[in-house]
Amino acid sequence: MEQPVTISIDSTPVTVDTGTTVAGAMISQGTTAWRSTRNNERPRGLFCGIGACFDCLVTIDSVPNQRACMVRVCEGQQIDTDTAKERA
Ligand code: FES
Structure with missing residues (x-):
């Protein structure tokens, strides 16, 4: 069995299974949209x-x-989303 890994999503530590995609890690945390369109700011994600x-x-x-x-x-991977930049 492979060891879980800890990554950071918008500065929040998250532990997920090895082999998970970044998108899978975000979905596993309940995040379904992490960007928005330029026009109308519609949510985008996976x-x-x-x-x-x-x-x-x-x-x-x-x-x-x-x-x-x-x-x-x-x-140790650090993931930053547009959503976090917009909040800053
Ligand atoms: S390219 Fe990643 S969801 Fe389409």
Whole structure:
């Protein structure tokens, strides 16, 4: 059995199973939308889940515009969402 990993989502520590995608980690915490559209500010998050739509973009370890559905979590990873930037 693999060890769980601890990541940070918008500065909140979260422990998830190894092999989970970043999007899966966010969904497991009850977060279904972490971006909004430029026009009308409609919520966006996991949509296609296969890397095609780019609705799930997040900043991972200071690298912006990463598809959360395509990146697996690793220990100490820092995930920042647009939603958190908008709150700041
Ligand atoms: S959900 Fe479509 S690219 Fe990630």
